[in-house]
Each structure stands twice: as structure tokens, then as C-alpha cells.
Amino acid sequence: MSKLTTKQFQILTDINMAWDFMVEVYNEAGGKGTETTAAPFFEYAITSSWMNKDYLHLCRFWLDGDTIVGFVFYENPVTHLRFILRPGYEELAEEMIAYAIDVFPDMNQEKEFVFSEDQTALIEAVEKRGYKLTYKNLEYRLNMTSAALDYTLPNGFHFVEPDDVEPLKLARCCWKGFNEWELGPFENWDIPDHTTDWNPHKSYTGVENNAMAPPPHSTYEHAIVIANEEGEYVCYSGMWWISENKLAYMEPLCTIPEYQHRGLAAAALSQHYKKFKAMGGKYLTGGGNDFYRKIGYDTEVYTLVYKKV
Secondary structure, three states: OOOOEEEEOOHHHHHHHHHHHHHHHHHHOOOOOOOOOOOHHHHHHHOOOOOOOOOHHHOEEEEEOOEEEEEEEEOOOOOEEEEEEOOOOHHHHHHHHHHHHHHOOOOOOOOEEEEEOOOHHHHHHHHHOOEEEEEEEEEEEEEOOOOOOOOOOOOOEEEOOHHHOOHHHHHHHHHHHHOHHHHOOHHHOOOOHHHHHOOOOOOOOOOOOOOOOOOOOOOHHHOEEEEEOOOOEEEEEEEEEEHHHOEEEEEEEEEOHHHOOOOHHHHHHHHHHHHHHHOOOOEEEOOOOHHHHHHOOOEEEEEEEEEEO
């Protein structure tokens, strides 16, 4: 392995750099989604208000000439550290782990390291430093080459055409789906004046300075919005389409509480399946809720969480 250089992450200049690297490695690792983190995972976080961005300058790239070969970063919380390592550069694993241990804040011994099951070089390196597997996170995924979704909308609901989506109504839907139980009614919340430019990949959580630009690689045209007979938006399924990876990355998904358990989310995901299956898609992501297994998601993907015990 030739002499490598490093570069600290800078949000205004390196967001595309991180995205391109994660897309490349996803394919190099086999594209099944079990070996590495999909690119939208990081971009969705850094363009959202709920992420602590105070430590982004600690995230680091490793480069072989002009080629990025390693990346250590966090999403939320700061103490959960993740790694992208280009195949063929496994010798770098110990240096990346050492950097993460020595540089990122520990915050009362809460530091954890998150790996996919196949990141064996990184796992071996962290185990050498005394970290142990403490738990596994499960995420369900639909393999569109072997499974299908075919749920239809119940009576009284309809899909909203992408060009007809009204931002304020969508903001209200997502507020009720994610935040109302904790922060109170949407109508009583101090929404900033830029609400008319609201994007559904951003969450208003009361954080100061929470105005964010839309993610540069977002594909809002593929999102699904469901309305009731009165035209109220009651279900939203965001979608990132990464054509290079043949990956349909679902984020976020919410249904207003009083409309849950009526088949709306399953119908939205079925629309995603039909669209991306026709476009050559291979995988449709979901989440860890058992809902995904029940509607037909056929693949279990685990992330392994290591901690000093």
C-alpha cells in the first residue's frame, strides 16, 4: 500500500466527495447493502436539523493519491462512529480505528463503533483495542429480484401527483407523523418564515439555526404522498434513488397517527416497488420495525455495535 494522505471533512466543500465515495464503495463491495453504508445515510443527516454538526470537522478521509480509500464519520449521536473502507485497503483498518478512538469525544464512555457484518478488518481492529459486540441493529430490506409488494390504497385515499404537492400541507403531515406527540400541535409551533421552501427531508425540532438547504442528491420527484378525501396529507414516503447502485433508499416514512394501521404505508411502498422494479432497481430499503417483515420484506440486514465494556 502506497503512502496515504488524510483530509478532514468540510461540509461546504466535501458533501459531494463523501457521496461519490460511498456510492463507489457500495458497488465495489457487491451492492447488496450488507457490506457498507448507503450514501443517503450520511447526506440525509448533515442536511437535517436534528444532527449535531459541532464535530463534523473531526470526520476524516484517507486518500491514495486522488482516490478516497477510507472515511470515518458519525450520524447521530456523535458517539456512534461509522466507517467506509474501500476493498483492497484493509491494512488501513487499524489506523482508522485508532483515529476514531483517540480523536472523537467519548462523552461519559458512550462511544460506540457501528459496522456492517462484512467489515471484518475493521471489526478485528476494534476488538484488538478491547471493544466488544454489545448489540445488533436489524433493518429489513426488499430484494426486488426475488420478492414483490402489491398493496393497494384503501377506499377514500389517493396519491398526490408530485407536481401538485403543497409544501405547507406536507410539512403539517410530517410534523404530525414525527413531532406532534412530543412538541405539540403544528399550528401552535413557531415555524420559521421559510416554511414555503420547506423540504420533507428536514425536521423542525426546535433547534436554533435549523434552516437547511435541500440535500444535493435528493430525488423528491420519487416521493409518495397520500391524501384523504378532504385533501389532507396523511402519509408520506420519501425516496432517494441511487441509479449507480440500483438502490431505492426509503427515508423518511410517516403516517399521521389516526390514519395508521390502514395499509397506507404498505400502499406507498408498493408504489415505490413498482416504479423502481421497472427502472432496474435491485433493493428497496425499509427499517427495523416488524411492519416491514409482515408486508413482505424478505432480507434481514444487521449492523453490529461495539463498545468498551
